[in-house]
Amino acid sequence: MTRAVGSVLALVVLLGLACADDGNDHAYRQRRAEQLAAEFRASQESAAAAASSDPGAGTTSETPVVEPTGLVVPVIALDNTFRPEIVEISVGDEVLWENRGMNEHNVLRVEGDGWGVEVDDFQPGDVYAHVFTEPGEFRYFCSIHGTEDVGMIGTVIVVSS
Numbered sequence: 001m002t003r004a005v006g007s008v009l010a011l012v013v014l015l016g017l018a019c020a021d022d023g024n025d026h027a028y029r030q031r032r033a034e035q036l037a038a039e040f041r042a043s044q045e046s047a048a049a050a051a052s053s054d055p056g057a058g059t060t061s062e063t064p065v066v067e068p069t070g071l072v073v074p075v076i077a078l079d080n081t082f083r084p085e086i087v088e089i090s091v092g093d094e095v096l097w098e099n100r101g102m103n104e105h106n107v108l109r110v111e112g113d114g115w116g117v118e119v120d121d122f123q124p125g126d127v128y129a130h131v132f133t134e135p136g137e138f139r140y141f142c143s144i145h146g147t148e149d150v151g152m153i154g155t156v157i158v159v160s161s
């Protein structure tokens with residue numbers, strides 16, 4: 001299951017790179033990449049639906065695929081960047097975002113859902129934590145100070161331990 005999701009992610013990345021070569025079958029690859037991305041989003045949505053049917057979703061009673069390792073990796077939200085912008089962790093590690101800026105921020109996923117924090121819960125001094133239970137590359141951004149691709153953006157790379 002988690003391996004399949006990781007493979008889809010890897011394929012999307014590979015196909016995305018292949019498109020940069022502008023090969024003869026560019027259009028086909030583009031369509032295939034979009035198809036894979038759609039399948040990935042669908043799998044994320046079904047996982048989120050399963051999580052939301054749990055009355056304790058978002059708390060410690062969320063049923064993780066793997067046991068948390070207990071390792072906490074900090075990401076600091078400043079005005080207006082995430083530091084470090086890219087973190088690489090293992091499955092089961094926790095990322096702890098802390099707003100040490102003077103401004104309010106948020107943490108929104110570029111694709112899918114299931115984690116992230118809205119402005120109201122991420123004021124200066126606030127913290128937000130999430131344990132990553134699946135390998136993959138998870139991009140996020142602050143919608144107040146960035147877009148999906150530029151500005152206040154970040155990436156969590158989760159590798160199988």
Ligand SMILES: [Cu+2]
Nearest residue numbers: 105142144145
């Ligand atoms: Cu921000």
